[in-house]
Amino acid sequence: MRELLxxxxxxxxxxxxxxxxxxxxxxxxxxxxxxxxQIVEYGGLSDKRAVLDKDNIKKIEDIIADVKWDKTISxxxxxxxxxxFWFIDQDNKEGQKYKVWFNETxxxxxxxxxxxxxxxxxxxxxxxxxxxxxNDQK
Numbered sequence: 001m002r003e004l005l006x007x008x009x010x011x012x013x014x015x016x017x018x019x020x021x022x023x024x025x026x027x028x029x030x031x032x033x034x035x036x037x038q039i040v041e042y043g044g045l046s047d048k049r050a051v052l053d054k055d056n057i058k059k060i061e062d063i064i065a066d067v068k069w070d071k072t073i074s075x076x077x078x079x080x081x082x083x084x085f086w087f088i089d090q091d092n093k094e095g096q097k098y099k100v101w102f103n104e105t106x107x108x109x110x111x112x113x114x115x116x117x118x119x120x121x122x123x124x125x126x127x128x129x130x131x132x133x134x135n136d137q138k
Contacts, residue, residue, distance in 0.1 A: 035051040035086070036086050036087075037049055039082070040083065059131065064098070066124060067118035106122050106123065107120055107121055107124075
């Protein structure tokens with residue numbers, strides 16, 4: 001009986017501690033302070049710009065966490081990417097760069113720094129595009 005009570009107490013403690021841990025969609029990514037980006041313009045990339053709004057940074061983190069990555073495909077576009085972006089951590093270190101091609105349908109193709117391709121479906125592509133364009137006007 002004592003062993004059963006001890007085992008039950010241990011299970012309750014483990015479950016309680018498990019509930020205290022935070023799990024986010026972006027686990028594996030350090031928390032971003034900013035998102036740096038450049039837009040492709042005539043003749044190359046624009047000057048470096050930054051997304052500083054915490055809500056927009058969180059949206060970008062969630063969007064990247066939702067990308068359907070596929071190591072078997074390569075995003076090999078005939079045209080230059082529309083934008084390049086990267087996360088900047090609390091120590092001001094730039095993370096992996098992502099290239100993105102926005103499609104007319106609202107989706108987007110993404111390529112990470114390791115040349116692995118992925119797809120952003122519907123509203124995620126539109127959201128990412130609008131964040132960069134809104135910040136582009138500031």
